[in-house]
Amino acid sequence: MHMQDAKEVLKLRDICLRFGKAEVLRGVDLSVKQGEVVVIIGGSGSGKTSLLRCINLLNVPSSGSIVIDGETLFDLDRSGADKAGLKPAQVNRIRAQTGMVFQQFNLFPHMTALQNVMEAPVTVKRQNRQEVEKRARDLLAQMGLDQHVDKRPAQLSGGQQQRVAIARALAMDPKVMLFDEPTSALDPELVGEVLKAMVALARSGMTMMVVTHELGFALEIADRVIFIDQGLIAADGPPEQVLLHPEHPRLKQFVGRFHETADLLRPFLEGKTAAATH
Secondary structure (H helix, E strand, C coil), X not given: CCHHHCCEXXXXXXXXXXECCEEEEEEEEEEEECCCEEEEECCCCCCHHHHHHHHCCCCCCCEEEEEXXXXXXXXXCCCCCECCCCCHHHHXXXXXXXXXXXXXXXXXXXXXXXXXXXXXXXXCCCCCHXXXXXXXXXXXXXXXXXXXXXXXXXXXXXXHHHHXXXXXXXXXXXXXXXXXXXXXXXXXXXXXXXXXXXXHHXXXXXXXXXXXXXXXXXXXXXXXXXXXXXXXXXXXXXXXXXXXXXXXXXXXXXXXXXXXXXXXXXXXXXXXXXXXXX
16 A cells, blocks of 8 residues: 555644743644654754654643544644543543653553553453453564563663563554654663664554654654754655755754764665665
């Protein structure tokens, strides 16, 4: 299926977010299609994490609308009129269609990896415990953790904990996975194993939105890269265009800091292009 034929899983319109007098997001429009991998980049304070957190109402927008898989989660116009009128139970059901992976792993310290992954499907979705356990074991195996199911977070490395957190989010069968700088709290030698798990997830067809500084990951796996600057989308396009041929002056400056990364990746990209032409 071509991406242009895929259905929209997520639609954001005119998302504004204010904290007091500070305007963090100033009217963001964004659509994401099923199976699309969208990487969001930007300087600190640009609004990229705030935007991700708005999608599942961890940050409640000041105005705008959010539609997930055809259902309106939030719709508040700039005058403050609520056009969605949802009850809390409806909001929670629609929100549950997003899975979130944070910088910090937020695992329950007293539970094993397996129990962490099983917790929400059993307690929130009331699913059959045996079926949930089988699925949880499968997900942990998919993350390369089949040897670690009975360990508690303190017995796992940061990279292993983050992969448990990814499995936990997947256990709820989300329509879209949201990653907020998932490798920024990890030691450098552990970053690769988490990115590898995310690459495999992207290739399996999962719809993903990823806030990250890992531009190599963006070049390899993103369908689109979005650059957020001062609360607005300043660039949105294929990764090679946005990262290697930036036009927006602030994007040039931002990507310039990573030019060494781009130089390192150029042989890889040329190899990728050459492979594509054969």
